[in-house]
Amino acid sequence: MDKKIFSTFLKERGQRLTKERTAILRRTLSLRGHFDPESLYVKIRATGLKASRASVYRTLNLMCECGLIEKVTKTEHGTIYEHTLGQSHHDHMLCISCGHIIEFFSETIEKLQEGICKKQGFDGVNHTLEIRGYCRKCRKKKK
Amino acid sequence: MDKKIFSTFLKERGQRLTKERTAILRRTLSLRGHFDPESLYVKIRATGLKASRASVYRTLNLMCECGLIEKVTKTEHGTIYEHTLGQSHHDHMLCISCGHIIEFFSETIEKLQEGICKKQGFDGVNHTLEIRGYCRKCRKKKK
DNA sequence: ATAAATGCAAATCGTTTGCAACGGA
DNA sequence: TCCGTTGCAAACGATTTGCATTTAT
Numbered sequence: 322m323d324k325k326i327f328s329t330f331l332k333e334r335g336q337r338l339t340k341e342r343t344a345i346l347r348r349t350l351s352l353r354g355h356f357d358p359e360s361l362y363v364k365i366r367a368t369g370l371k372a373s374r375a376s377v378y379r380t381l382n383l384m385c386e387c388g389l390i391e392k393v394t395k396t397e398h399g400t401i402y403e404h405t406l407g408q409s410h411h412d413h414m415l416c417i418s419c420g421h422i423i424e425f426f427s428e429t430i431e432k433l434q435e436g437i438c439k440k441q442g443f444d445g446v447n448h449t450l451e452i453r454g455y456c457r458k459c460r461k462k463k464k
Numbered sequence: 465m466d467k468k469i470f471s472t473f474l475k476e477r478g479q480r481l482t483k484e485r486t487a488i489l490r491r492t493l494s495l496r497g498h499f500d501p502e503s504l505y506v507k508i509r510a511t512g513l514k515a516s517r518a519s520v521y522r523t524l525n526l527m528c529e530c531g532l533i534e535k536v537t538k539t540e541h542g543t544i545y546e547h548t549l550g551q552s553h554h555d556h557m558l559c560i561s562c563g564h565i566i567e568f569f570s571e572t573i574e575k576l577q578e579g580i581c582k583k584q585g586f587d588g589v590n591h592t593l594e595i596r597g598y599c600r601k602c603r604k605k606k607k
Numbered sequence: 608a609t610a611a612a613t614g615c616a617a618a619t620c621g622t623t624t625g626c627a628a629c630g631g632a
Numbered sequence: 633t634c635c636g637t638t639g640c641a642a643a644c645g646a647t648t649t650g651c652a653t654t655t656a657t
Contacts, residue, residue: 337656339612359646373614378647395538399646414586423584430576434595437568442600443557450593452577457585480631480636502621516639521622542621 323350323389323406330387344370345380346389355393355403355422394451412450421456466493466532466549473530487513488523489532498536498546498565537594555593564599 327346328338348365349356362377372380381402384390393401393413412430414423430450438445470489471481491508492499505520515523524545527533536544536556555573557566573593581588 335611337611339656341613371614375614375648376612379612382648397645414581414584414588416586417589423586425580425584427576427580430573433570433573433576434593437570438557438595438597441557441566441568442603443559443566443595443597444599444603445557445595445597446560447597448593448595450577450591452581452586452588452591454581454586454588454590456587460585460587478636482631482637484638514639518623518639519637522637525623540620 326406327384327387327389331383336383341372341376342380342383344368344372345377346384349381349384349390350404352404355401357399357401359399394449412452414452414454414456416456416459417453421458423456469549470527470530470532474526479526484515484519485523485526487511487515488520489527492524492527492533493547495547497567498544500542500544502542537592555595557595557597557599559599559602560596564601566599 324343324346327342331338331342344365345361348361348368348370352361352364358374358377358381361381362372362374365372365377381390385392385402388405390402391405393403394415395401409426410431411424411426414425416422434445434448437443467486467489470485474481474485487508488504491504491511491513495504495507501517501520501524504524505515505517508515508520524533528535528545531548533545534548536546537558538544552569553574554567554569557568559565577588577591580586
């Protein structure tokens with residue numbers, strides 16, 4: 322399904338679905354939640370598949386362009402991505418102790434945002450709401 | 465006022481308020497809204513004051529540690545800071561066309577977030593809500 | 608055969624750091 | 633004098649890019 326989207330996207334632009342790109346796409350889709358380029362690269366290597374870091378970066382950019390994935394946030398360790406397909410919009414809680422990410426969604430918050438944009442004459446394309454703090458586990462550990 | 469806070473903070477740690485740090489502090493405080501290290505550096509230089517890039521980065525980190533400023537977001541062009549003092553918490557709209565930043569605040573959204581955290585057993589320390597899109601001006605330009 | 612994609616290594620960009628020279632306390 | 637601080641340049645880490653080589657169509 323997603324593979325179809327990607328290959329169509331590439332074909333339209335006269336680009337090719339090589340085995341490296343396929344490997345990267347497959348591995349990316351197999352991931353559940355959020356991921357970053359380096360760990361994706363390591364995982365691909367661990368599987369015995371070959372694809373350079375350069376190709377990983379290049380392919381992730383392509384996947385972003387065609388809307389399969391998107392950048393969630395930038396941390397000191399790099400960019401974090403997530404899948405967009407089959408995923409409705411949501412926001413994130415990020416544990417600053419263990420890096421755990423919790424997704425959530427609030428229809429009310431969405432509506433409020435729309436209202437605020439309208440008031441400002443702002444044409445909102447997308448948004449990110451990130452709450453940083455300590456997850457349940459790390460809270461317990463702390464005390 | 466802010467200068468007092470900074471010098472006290474430094475003294476407590478056995479550190480010194482040098483003229484470079486003073487220059488950086490002053491220039492930073494003179495800025496209204498958001499800023500990034502490089503443009504701050506350029507502005508300082510333009511004023512004829514001397515302070516190296518290294519010192520700018522080092523001093524901004526100190527100012528973060530003592531809570532005078534904080535990191536708002538990371539863009540492809542670097543980290544964006546803002547003042548914390550005398551500024552109540554607020555969120556941002558970021559125009560992806562001209563970079564213009566609009567601040568806003570919604571008590572309701574804040575409350576909703578608290579509720580969501582509680583539900584997840586998450587101890588929220590801080591959060592950022594960033595709406596990206598086109599500001600009024602750029603909207604008009606587009607069509 | 609042609610044009611695109613690869614891997615590598617070098618190049619970037621923002622930021623940090625090691626170090627010798629400098630300067631307040 | 634004693635340490636903290638500075639500026640510079642080198643070091644960094646994430647990402648991009650130039651280029652010669654490989655590969656899909």
